[in-house]
Amino acid sequence: MTLKRILSRIGALIINAFVMLLSLSCIFPIVWLIYSSLKTEKEFALNIAALPAHPTFENYINAIKTAKMHIYFFNSLFTTVVSVILIVLFSFVVGYFFARYRFAGRNFLYTMFLAGMLIPIHALLVPMFVEFKVLGLLDKRITLILPYVGLGLPMAIFLMENFIKDIPHEIEEAAYIDGATLTTTLFRIILPICKPIISTVVILSSLSSWNEFSFALVLIKSDALKTLPVGLTNFSSQYTVKYTQLMAAITIAILPVIVVYLIFNKRVIQGLVAGAVKG
Amino acid sequence: MERGLFKPKSRVFIGYLALPVLWYVFVVVMPLILALKYSLYDWSGGPRMRFVGLSNYAELIKDTDFWLSFKNNVIITLLCIVGQIGIAFVLAALMTTRVLKFKEFHRTVIFLPVVLSAVVIGFIWTLIYNQQIGILNWVLRAIGLESLIKPWLDDPKIVIYSVSVPLIWQYIGFYLVILMASLQSIPKEIFEAAEIDGADGFKRTIYIILPLLADTLKVSVMLCIAGNMKVFDHIYVMTGGGPGKSSMVMAQYAYNNSFIMFKLGYGSTISVGILVLSLAIILLSRKLMGGKTQ
Numbered sequence A: 001m002t003l004k005r006i007l008s009r010i011g012a013l014i015i016n017a018f019v020m021l022l023s024l025s026c027i028f029p030i031v032w033l034i035y036s037s038l039k040t041e042k043e044f045a046l047n048i049a050a051l052p053a054h055p056t057f058e059n060y061i062n063a064i065k066t067a068k069m070h071i072y073f074f075n076s077l078f079t080t081v082v083s084v085i086l087i088v089l090f091s092f093v094v095g096y097f098f099a100r101y102r103f104a105g106r107n108f109l110y111t112m113f114l115a116g117m118l119i120p121i122h123a124l125l126v127p128m129f130v131e132f133k134v135l136g137l138l139d140k141r142i143t144l145i146l147p148y149v150g151l152g153l154p155m156a157i158f159l160m161e162n163f164i165k166d167i168p169h170e171i172e173e174a175a176y177i178d179g180a181t182l183t184t185t186l187f188r189i190i191l192p193i194c195k196p197i198i199s200t201v202v203i204l205s206s207l208s209s210w211n212e213f214s215f216a217l218v219l220i221k222s223d224a225l226k227t228l229p230v231g232l233t234n235f236s237s238q239y240t241v242k243y244t245q246l247m248a249a250i251t252i253a254i255l256p257v258i259v260v261y262l263i264f265n266k267r268v269i270q271g272l273v274a275g276a277v278k279g
Numbered sequence B: 001m002e003r004g005l006f007k008p009k010s011r012v013f014i015g016y017l018a019l020p021v022l023w024y025v026f027v028v029v030m031p032l033i034l035a036l037k038y039s040l041y042d043w044s045g046g047p048r049m050r051f052v053g054l055s056n057y058a059e060l061i062k063d064t065d066f067w068l069s070f071k072n073n074v075i076i077t078l079l080c081i082v083g084q085i086g087i088a089f090v091l092a093a094l095m096t097t098r099v100l101k102f103k104e105f106h107r108t109v110i111f112l113p114v115v116l117s118a119v120v121i122g123f124i125w126t127l128i129y130n131q132q133i134g135i136l137n138w139v140l141r142a143i144g145l146e147s148l149i150k151p152w153l154d155d156p157k158i159v160i161y162s163v164s165v166p167l168i169w170q171y172i173g174f175y176l177v178i179l180m181a182s183l184q185s186i187p188k189e190i191f192e193a194a195e196i197d198g199a200d201g202f203k204r205t206i207y208i209i210l211p212l213l214a215d216t217l218k219v220s221v222m223l224c225i226a227g228n229m230k231v232f233d234h235i236y237v238m239t240g241g242g243p244g245k246s247s248m249v250m251a252q253y254a255y256n257n258s259f260i261m262f263k264l265g266y267g268s269t270i271s272v273g274i275l276v277l278s279l280a281i282i283l284l285s286r287k288l289m290g291g292k293t294q
Helices: A003-036 A041-046 A058-065 A069-100 A106-115 A122-134 A145-165 A170-177 A182-193 A195-211 A214-219 A228-238 A243-278 B010-038 B055-062 B064-095 B103-115 B118-129 B135-142 B159-184 B188-196 B201-212 B214-229 B233-238 B250-260 B264-293
Strands: B041-043 B049-051
Touching (some): A003 A243, A003 B064, A003 B135, A003 B159, A041 A243, A058 A069, A069 A106, A069 A145, A069 A195, A122 A145, A122 A214, A122 B250, A145 B010, A182 A195, A195 A243, A195 B118, A228 B118, A228 B233, A243 B118, B010 B041, B010 B264, B064 B103, B064 B159, B064 B201, B064 B214, B064 B264, B103 B159, B118 B135, B118 B233, B159 B233, B233 B250
16 A cells, blocks of 8 residues: 555545544534433533433423423424414415416515515514504414414415426316316315425424524513423523423423434425525 | 416405415514614603604614624624535535545434524533533543633623534534535536546635535525524523623614613614614625626
């Protein structure tokens, strides 16, 4: 073996080691969090890095009993599911009309929706709080669904419109000749074709609803309606910080996302990138 | 476009479009207009609302705390552009070589933090940075670098860097995947030709991959700017803008004014300020970057 080849071997090894280190730095904190949540506070304080000697679910029981994590979990789930269904339905219909018809006001509406992607959400926080307060919409079960759907629409409509544009017109023409109404054509024929883009929209909007924080922080006050991200901040400020219990609470919040990601990671990655690059 | 298509009556259009459009107007357009209105009032949420014209804006222009927050947003943005896109670019270039192993694993794992909520990332890093129980100080101690141990989130001199690290860390995977996607659209022959011509890894990266990725890198920079102008959740959880105002960002400042001090009028003015500054910076950078290639 020549010196040059040995050097390039060593170089390759160093590069691989570095990238591996970076990769591990991305999962280690999460793994550490999860296994530490299975320790008692005492055991954790003794050695913060060691694996739990006697794994216990005590922290989880406390996170549910005292910190009501299960309520936050249900609220997040409810808000996310309803928001995602509405976003898919609305963006599909609006996207279809934008893609297929030139009607009065189309360009105006199109620009209005697209401009929504540029607006920083914090510009809307204060006035929305006031608007909701005046109308008595603060602190209701549907409160968060309103902004989540509204803010999720621009990107979703844009993705849908782009996708539907490329579906051949002949499909609808055939349906029309067969006497199908618009509604039938829309939901029986076009909707199933849109499955791939719908799954992208579902991924994008469920992640953003599940993870959203600012609106949840401002628009919801009662504990019974808080979602996970706000529930977590509540948790750390209200109780004297029990680290392992906080870790259990965080684990409850991230576990569904991680499980979904590990199963569908290719789809999730594709979906998020499609959303960002096309948007 | 409408050739042969079923042409519905206008009440069908209205029937289908009314709800989504009204919904959107109610939660996006209306608040935007209201923000402009409230920004002209002195108002703390009660029945007394005093019209003050543009004096909130005059105050905003002189408000050193606001400009300090803006400066912090800019610092964070610059650090993220260099950190996220820089690291992602190097990784993406490595992904095209045969040197790197376990590519699929790296991609999946480095992307993982992207799907987690900013609040959770904030909490995880608060724990990592923690004085007593933080894993960072534990690692430093373990490798004999105890002198480097710092109150990471409590030292006003370094806090802006401490809060940027989680932001960078969370989104490297995002830019990596964007860059990899556009590298995949480059024909393999180009790389093969370069190899035959004897371009080594470094030359290949600078002369072939960099120019081919120029457009994608520009998009990435725009995304990075837009994302970091509105950074809030991480900061809220980790420092709340402190200690003092050393890690204050615009969104946190608007939040404090509106919901802690209940200056809803002035808070709206700050919101409009954020909107204007963000759009200005995005347009400006678009112009600057567009100019370079032409």
